[in-house]
Amino acid sequence: EVQLVESGGGLVQPGGSLRLSCAASGFTFSDYEVNWVRQAPGRGLEWVSYISSSGSTIYYADSFKGRFTLSRDNAKNSLFLQMNSLRAEDTAIYYCARGGYYGDRWGQGTLVTVSS
Amino acid sequence: DIQMTQSPSSLSASVGDRVTITCRASQSISTYLNWYQQKPGKAPNLLIYVASNLQGGVPSRFSGSGSGTDFTLTISSLQPEDFATYYCQQSYSTSWTFGQGTKVEI
Numbered sequence: 410e411v412q413l414v415e416s417g418g419g420l421v422q423p424g425g426s427l428r429l430s431c432a433a434s435g436f437t438f439s440d441y442e443v444n445w446v447r448q449a450p451g452r453g454l455e456w457v458s459y460i461s462s463s464g465s466t467i468y469y470a471d472s473f474k475g476r477f478t479l480s481r482d483n484a485k486n487s488l489f490l491q492m493n494s495l496r497a498e499d500t501a502i503y504y505c506a507r508g509g510y511y512g513d514r515w516g517q518g519t520l521v522t523v524s525s
Numbered sequence: 526d527i528q529m530t531q532s533p534s535s536l537s538a539s540v541g542d543r544v545t546i547t548c549r550a551s552q553s554i555s556t557y558l559n560w561y562q563q564k565p566g567k568a569p570n571l572l573i574y575v576a577s578n579l580q581g582g583v584p585s586r587f588s589g590s591g592s593g594t595d596f597t598l599t600i601s602s603l604q605p606e607d608f609a610t611y612y613c614q615q616s617y618s619t620s621w622t623f624g625q626g627t628k629v630e631i
Contacts, residue, residue, distance in 0.1 A: 454561075455623070456621035504569075510574070511571055515569055515570070517567075
């Protein structure tokens with residue numbers, strides 16, 4: 410069964426850092442591009458970042474450039490989103506989604522709360 | 526950035542109704558348009574990809590159409606499990622953008 414499982418969310422103070430993980434199983438992870446999408450409480454979906462199957466190409470939405478870093482370890486079937494300089498407005502559920510043009514499988518999400 | 530505008534933002538419908546949701550792109554995106562359904566507390570679920578292709582396992586009452594800047598998602602006969610929020614998403618550019626969502630309520 411195809412699965413994506415996010416972890417690493419939690420409560421962090423403004424200015425702090427968190428590292429989110431996305432663990433994949435049930436498919437050949439190294440064949441797939443992955444996107445991160447977030448959803449603030451009661452709000453819509455917002456694209457965060459993209460990584461190619463090899464990890465050689467990465468894109469970020471402007472709001473996250475310089476603060477977030479996306480990487481992957483294909484040997485461990487895992488993806489990592491390092492988030493620095495977090496702000497209250499970064500409070501959201503963060504999802505990883507398999508696919509480059511569309512997300513055909515999504516994880517359950519991990520909640521990040523930025524608050525003092 | 527390509528902006529995606531959905532309408533309506535919400536709608537009330539009954540079981541058995543035909544429902545149509547529209548999505549407009551700020552520039553032509555060919556058919557790089559996808560539709561998702563999201564239920565409360567759950568991740569989005571892909572319904573339609575590349576404008577009109579039904580994702581595996583999705584009931585045939587869902588259909589998509591359009592190209593260029595104007596797209597529609599149609600539910601031919603609304604079922605109780607279809608009450609949810611629907612999002613369009615463009616993948617013409619490397620940075621995805623989503624519509625603001627359409628909440629389908631009873």
